[in-house]
Amino acid sequence: MGENIADFDELIQQVETIFVEKIPFNKLLGMHVESLDFESAKVKIEMREELIGNFIQKTLHGGVTSSVLDVIGGLTAFMTLLKKMEGASSEEKLERLAKFGTIDLRVDYLRPGRGKYFIAQGSVLRTGKKIAVTRMELHNDEKVLIAVGTGTYAVV
Amino acid sequence: MGENIADFDELIQQVETIFVEKIPFNKLLGMHVESLDFESAKVKIEMREELIGNFIQKTLHGGVTSSVLDVIGGLTAFMTLLKKMEGASSEEKLERLAKFGTIDLRVDYLRPGRGKYFIAQGSVLRTGKKIAVTRMELHNDEKVLIAVGTGTYAVV
Amino acid sequence: MGENIADFDELIQQVETIFVEKIPFNKLLGMHVESLDFESAKVKIEMREELIGNFIQKTLHGGVTSSVLDVIGGLTAFMTLLKKMEGASSEEKLERLAKFGTIDLRVDYLRPGRGKYFIAQGSVLRTGKKIAVTRMELHNDEKVLIAVGTGTYAVV
Amino acid sequence: MGENIADFDELIQQVETIFVEKIPFNKLLGMHVESLDFESAKVKIEMREELIGNFIQKTLHGGVTSSVLDVIGGLTAFMTLLKKMEGASSEEKLERLAKFGTIDLRVDYLRPGRGKYFIAQGSVLRTGKKIAVTRMELHNDEKVLIAVGTGTYAVV
Numbered sequence: 376m377g378e379n380i381a382d383f384d385e386l387i388q389q390v391e392t393i394f395v396e397k398i399p400f401n402k403l404l405g406m407h408v409e410s411l412d413f414e415s416a417k418v419k420i421e422m423r424e425e426l427i428g429n430f431i432q433k434t435l436h437g438g439v440t441s442s443v444l445d446v447i448g449g450l451t452a453f454m455t456l457l458k459k460m461e462g463a464s465s466e467e468k469l470e471r472l473a474k475f476g477t478i479d480l481r482v483d484y485l486r487p488g489r490g491k492y493f494i495a496q497g498s499v500l501r502t503g504k505k506i507a508v509t510r511m512e513l514h515n516d517e518k519v520l521i522a523v524g525t526g527t528y529a530v531v
Numbered sequence: 532m533g534e535n536i537a538d539f540d541e542l543i544q545q546v547e548t549i550f551v552e553k554i555p556f557n558k559l560l561g562m563h564v565e566s567l568d569f570e571s572a573k574v575k576i577e578m579r580e581e582l583i584g585n586f587i588q589k590t591l592h593g594g595v596t597s598s599v600l601d602v603i604g605g606l607t608a609f610m611t612l613l614k615k616m617e618g619a620s621s622e623e624k625l626e627r628l629a630k631f632g633t634i635d636l637r638v639d640y641l642r643p644g645r646g647k648y649f650i651a652q653g654s655v656l657r658t659g660k661k662i663a664v665t666r667m668e669l670h671n672d673e674k675v676l677i678a679v680g681t682g683t684y685a686v687v
Numbered sequence: 688m689g690e691n692i693a694d695f696d697e698l699i700q701q702v703e704t705i706f707v708e709k710i711p712f713n714k715l716l717g718m719h720v721e722s723l724d725f726e727s728a729k730v731k732i733e734m735r736e737e738l739i740g741n742f743i744q745k746t747l748h749g750g751v752t753s754s755v756l757d758v759i760g761g762l763t764a765f766m767t768l769l770k771k772m773e774g775a776s777s778e779e780k781l782e783r784l785a786k787f788g789t790i791d792l793r794v795d796y797l798r799p800g801r802g803k804y805f806i807a808q809g810s811v812l813r814t815g816k817k818i819a820v821t822r823m824e825l826h827n828d829e830k831v832l833i834a835v836g837t838g839t840y841a842v843v
Numbered sequence: 844m845g846e847n848i849a850d851f852d853e854l855i856q857q858v859e860t861i862f863v864e865k866i867p868f869n870k871l872l873g874m875h876v877e878s879l880d881f882e883s884a885k886v887k888i889e890m891r892e893e894l895i896g897n898f899i900q901k902t903l904h905g906g907v908t909s910s911v912l913d914v915i916g917g918l919t920a921f922m923t924l925l926k927k928m929e930g931a932s933s934e935e936k937l938e939r940l941a942k943f944g945t946i947d948l949r950v951d952y953l954r955p956g957r958g959k960y961f962i963a964q965g966s967v968l969r970t971g972k973k974i975a976v977t978r979m980e981l982h983n984d985e986k987v988l989i990a991v992g993t994g995t996y997a998v999v
Contacts, residue, residue, distance in 0.1 A: 400592035431629040436556035442594025473587040485813040501797040657953040712904035743941040748868035754906025785899040
């Protein structure tokens, strides 16, 4: 490993800051990084009035679900990329982040988005030189599976 | 036709009100109905700081794109459903709306989400007793195609 | 449980017969049921010249992959349906099979389809009155993950 | 333009030969190139007993549909790539073909696959240095839309 634990902690801190403070729409949704390392990531979002889609059932808007799944897929894929870039400068990492993007996304809405909060997590199915493929899941506070997704990301 | 033009205008007005005023997340995103009838629908969203995803490129967050495409697909599918329900009471229509929901969604991000505003439109590929399938497109103010999507909706 | 073990064995036998003998394209592909019960299913396909897509790399055609994933998703979803129909007559089950169909399918091609044989397996994410959603995986004989998929099936 | 009409005709002939003669699974399915140029492509497949999936309704197997849509998407994307490679040698073109592959595919089954024959056609939504995205449609002999798809292809 090219970096020691202090460097790793600093890196994670940087990713969290970028993620929550620098990406305006993540902030608008109220997303927080719940846990993060090179292999996995979890993001949390509290339910609130503004995120409702079905006003009769008072459930999460499908767009919030797709947004959170896209974000967790991207974050998981990006962590894999960072792992490969160990030893690279912050400038190089930021340059990669600027080019990083979602190619396509599939979301399956399994159950109504009811809950006090929601946890999204992702896992990498494949990571290559150009593309990463991830699977994502969204559970509510009672661990009910609300939605799943699959995402393809450009990592060059 | 079971309804005259005055009834139709009233119906469209109702759908617009529900869409923008009653669905909190649509309001948070700043979506507006640009045009609406039984066969087609257009939704507009103005670019603003809070909707940015890539803070280096200052482009639209992928979650905004997926949200708008999900909404326009659902709105297009729901209009087809309303057409079939001509003559039904407002209560019956509201009941159907309560059950209406996205089953799954695919989004393809074609170009960076740059623009002053974005227009989403949908078309129905198939509508059955249980399911409707729609295709959706998102263009920017210069008519550049930013993203496309396909959605499956439960219409029972 | 409404059926005893002898009935269950007979049912599994019937499903296998229908699957391999009665569905011509499954036969053309050379699919075989590897294991089958109400909760899970595995299908095997031997590599052979006729199934090649990339003639330079001698790998499985993407259409074979999507076919096998569609079939295993459908089989897994159908077994869940059969479980719910315990006690129903063979005629009723056959009637349901006639209406059963794929609504949509996503396939992610992760690695080149190289192998002596391939095993597909599925798991049900959600099963409702109208729709079942499944996730599917295809591994080669060395347990390398070749492709994954997600399918939505009409079960009414 | 680096190539004259005779060269173009020869190129089209080469693609057709590779497509039907060299790709075994295309031959097994009985696919034929109906029309082909740099901007568009059509592929035809005759209905026959061996391609049946639903033996009660006698309709096309979903795997045949997904196979044909994958193939037409790939062919359309590859023609765009060939256009960019005008002037390149046959060896260079063959090398690109060897690396060419499907990243992911979504298929929407809209109506039962009934018909004497089926025509698949594709259009390119976006073509970049690494990736091409295409939309595909399958119609029967009565021009009924049977299925649509979206595919992402690696073109490097």
